[in-house]
Amino acid sequence: MATYDLLRDLERFATTTLDQTRRGPRQMPMDVYRDGDHYVLTADLPGVDPGSIDVDVDGQLLTIRAERTLPSGEGVSWITREREAGAYLRQLQLGRGIDTETISASYRDGVLSVTLPVSEKAKPRKVAVAGAAEAVTVTEGATPAA
Numbered sequence: 001m002a003t004y005d006l007l008r009d010l011e012r013f014a015t016t017t018l019d020q021t022r023r024g025p026r027q028m029p030m031d032v033y034r035d036g037d038h039y040v041l042t043a044d045l046p047g048v049d050p051g052s053i054d055v056d057v058d059g060q061l062l063t064i065r066a067e068r069t070l071p072s073g074e075g076v077s078w079i080t081r082e083r084e085a086g087a088y089l090r091q092l093q094l095g096r097g098i099d100t101e102t103i104s105a106s107y108r109d110g111v112l113s114v115t116l117p118v119s120e121k122a123k124p125r126k127v128a129v130a131g132a133a134e135a136v137t138v139t140e141g142a143t144p145a146a
Contacts, residue, residue, distance in 0.1 A: 039116040046110035097122030
């Protein structure tokens with residue numbers, strides 16, 4: 001017969017969520033907004049070496065990777081260490097309305113900005129109504145007849 005052990009479950013929860021020595025990707029908070037004919041993704045990557053940032057597009061999958069390293073070696077003696085070193089990873093599935101050929105990225109003041117242009121096919125456009133242009137003819141400076 002199985003028994004429920006609340007203390008064991010709480011310990012497992014605390015270990016997995018509060019363990020500061022865990023390995024694996026770190027948090028990468030981000031915002032996405034639309035500005036005219038493109039989307040802008042901004043991600044916080046403070047203290048990351050710009051050379052370690054990798055932005056990849058594979059089909060409709062956008063992958064952002066980065067790594068932050070902290071000083072180490074002889075003579076380094078930590079007094080306190082609250083900032084984590086390690087790898088960052090974020091993947092996003094892009095919609096078909098994004099022009100993946102012209103995506104661009106920049107990194108400034110600890111913030112990565114990725115510009116995702118809207119494809120020409122996905123932009124709003126006027127659709128001509130057949131027959132409507134024939135029914136009303138307007139010449140410049142004149143008003144249409146009723």
